Amino acid sequence: MTNLETLKRPDLPTVKLEFTQANSLKVSGTITSKEPDKSLGAFFRTVHDAAVSSRLPEVRVDLRGLTFVNSSAIRMFIDWAMWLANEQDHRYRLRVVTSPQVTWQRVSFSTLAHLAGEHLIIERTP
Amino acid sequence: MFSPGSSTLESTHSFLAAYTADRLPSAAAQKVSLAAYELLSNAMNYASLSSDVVLEIVQHADRTIVRTANDAIAARISMLREQIDRIRTDSEGAFVQELKRSMKGGHTRAMLGLARIAFEVGLKLDLDAAGQRVRVSAELRRDERR
Numbered sequence: 001m002t003n004l005e006t007l008k009r010p011d012l013p014t015v016k017l018e019f020t021q022a023n024s025l026k027v028s029g030t031i032t033s034k035e036p037d038k039s040l041g042a043f044f045r046t047v048h049d050a051a052v053s054s055r056l057p058e059v060r061v062d063l064r065g066l067t068f069v070n071s072s073a074i075r076m077f078i079d080w081a082m083w084l085a086n087e088q089d090h091r092y093r094l095r096v097v098t099s100p101q102v103t104w105q106r107v108s109f110s111t112l113a114h115l116a117g118e119h120l121i122i123e124r125t126p
Numbered sequence: 127m128f129s130p131g132s133s134t135l136e137s138t139h140s141f142l143a144a145y146t147a148d149r150l151p152s153a154a155a156q157k158v159s160l161a162a163y164e165l166l167s168n169a170m171n172y173a174s175l176s177s178d179v180v181l182e183i184v185q186h187a188d189r190t191i192v193r194t195a196n197d198a199i200a201a202r203i204s205m206l207r208e209q210i211d212r213i214r215t216d217s218e219g220a221f222v223q224e225l226k227r228s229m230k231g232g233h234t235r236a237m238l239g240l241a242r243i244a245f246e247v248g249l250k251l252d253l254d255a256a257g258q259r260v261r262v263s264a265e266l267r268r269d270e271r272r
Contacts, residue, residue: 014136030143032136032163067156068143070163071238078228103156107246115225 003054007046010039016065017043023056028065031073041076048083052090059092064099064125074108081116095121135170139163142183154190154266157247158183161192161264164239169194172202174258192249193263203260209237210253210262217244 004025009017015029025047031040051059077096084094096113098105113122142162146155162183169179177197184191198206213220224238243249249264 014140030139032139034135034167068139068159068163070167071242074225074238074242075228078225082229101152103153103247104160104242108242111222111225115222115229 003050003056004047004059007043007050010043012039015040020062023051023058024060024062026062026065028067030068031066031076032068032070034070034072036070036073037076037079040073041079044076044080045083048080051092052087055090056092058095060095060097062097063105064097064102066105067102069104074112077109078112078116081112081120084119085117091119093119093121095123097123097125100124100126135163135167138166138181146183149185150190157249157266158190158192160247161243161249161266164243165192165194165262165264168239169196169262172196172198172206174198177258188268190266190268191263192266193261195259195261197258198260199258203255203258206260206262207253207255209240210251213237213241213244213251217241221245 004023005019007019012029014033015027015031018026018028020026033039047059080094084091096109098109100106109122113120139159139162143155143159146158146162149155150158162181166179166181169181173179173196179194179196182191182193182195184193209220220237221241221244224241228238240251243264244251247266249266252263252265254261254263
């Protein structure tokens, strides 16, 4: 069992979180709450911290099943990219798997990847 | 239909996502659903406390319009008009600027939601004000539904 799989996942009404394989997190559902950073954002932070402390080369986040997010949730993904950009100890690759069929992912992540730099990798898979 | 500060946003989104998915092609449903969420969220944030907030989705043969209406103070209406003018002039620039602002640790303002409507899903934003009443609309043309 990897370090990530032992992390406690928050129980959220509209979002499903699964560790599908080593260092791979699948996020599905919708994010519509006004302050998703308090629960989901805090969980992402623990994933980031665990990835750094375990010196993982890569963390894969599969968002293809995440069909809708609000602006606050986009901010959460920006935060994750910034934690990584500002990390001094160990900088892993954050590979985000997106779907070209999901409108918000197609545009937002292309722009975010452009701004975030080389450690954020966007993979498009139908 | 809604009160400012109420917690009806999530349940409204669930209803509208199902409603639009039933009546529009998938891509159009996603676009209209996103516009409805962001417009409603925006309206509930800046509406005057005593104001109702009305959300409408109007389907015409050649277009679908999502519209919110509420009361707001003149300064907020003026700010909203400036934001929408800026987004209409350069939706990508407005979107990127809001992402950059967030990266620098700034607060996510209403602008990101509005910029998403124009840039991310390509709907045309418009604002119409009469006195304290402000209506913000997002229009999806039939030929842009895919």
